[in-house]
Amino acid sequence: MKNSIVLIGFMGSGKTTFGKILSERHHYQFMDTDDLIMKKENMPITEIFKTKGEDYFRQLETDVLKELTHKNDKMILSTGGGMILKQENVALMKSIGTVVYLKASPHTLANRLKNDTTRPLLKGKNKFLFIKDLLAKRKDYYEKGADVIIKTDEKNIQDILKEIEGYL
Numbered sequence: 141m142k143n144s145i146v147l148i149g150f151m152g153s154g155k156t157t158f159g160k161i162l163s164e165r166h167h168y169q170f171m172d173t174d175d176l177i178m179k180k181e182n183m184p185i186t187e188i189f190k191t192k193g194e195d196y197f198r199q200l201e202t203d204v205l206k207e208l209t210h211k212n213d214k215m216i217l218s219t220g221g222g223m224i225l226k227q228e229n230v231a232l233m234k235s236i237g238t239v240v241y242l243k244a245s246p247h248t249l250a251n252r253l254k255n256d257t258t259r260p261l262l263k264g265k266n267k268f269l270f271i272k273d274l275l276a277k278r279k280d281y282y283e284k285g286a287d288v289i290i291k292t293d294e295k296n297i298q299d300i301l302k303e304i305e306g307y308l
């Protein structure tokens with residue numbers, strides 16, 4: 141029986157990138173909680189943070205996960221970087237599928253996000269220092285929320301794909 145996969149990890153860990161490739165390759169449905177929220181609100185994440193605030197966004201994350209638990213199709217679900225902050229969300233993700241943490245160092249993440257302007261939490265910050273600090277605060281949440289941890293530093297995209305495919 142095919143298994144759904146829920147990808148968790150910090151901004152830039154590759155959840156959307158790998159989720160899209162895997163779903164196309166294996167004919168799974170692809171879902172991304174950030175995209176679902178943007179569609180629901182009809183505005184970019186940066187705009188939701190700016191006009192309605194982070195708490196409002198965090199509630200939408202839980203709402204969207206709840207809706208996904210009612211779906212029967214097997215899927216690859218890419219989640220927002222802060223999804224693991226609520227225990228309730230972790231339980232919902234585990235009820236959807238195998239929770240895979242794409243782990244990367246602050247150095248790797250800062251490098252991948254150096255030209256990015258779409259993540260409101262990173263706006264106007266020294267990216268490396270900000271990521272290092274926030275990742276240290278979130279490390280336990282990611283590791284405890286995961287069923288499986290995949291280290292992505294210094295691995296090429298094909299090798300990471302193969303590892304995730306082991307859990308499909």
Ligand SMILES: Nc1ncnc2c1ncn2[C@@H]1O[C@H](COP(=O)(O)OP(=O)(O)OP(=O)(O)O)[C@@H](O)[C@H]1O
Nearest residue numbers: 150151152153154155156157158220221252292297
């Ligand atoms: N293993 C990797 N090797 C090289 N580049 C990568 C890797 N993983 C991700 N990237 C690149 O890093 C950038 C961010 O990746 P992506 O958008 O998939 O992250 P995300 O986990 O979905 O982030 P967010 O939580 O903010 O949505 C993209 O440009 C992507 O191509």
Ligand SMILES: O=C(O)C1=C[C@@H](O)[C@@H](O)[C@H](O)C1
Nearest residue numbers: 151174185220221222259260
């Ligand atoms: O790490 C976070 O808290 C976030 C990550 C993004 O995926 C978005 O969900 C949003 O920008 C917040």
Ligand SMILES: [Mg+2]
Nearest residue numbers: 155156174218
């Ligand atoms: Mg993403």
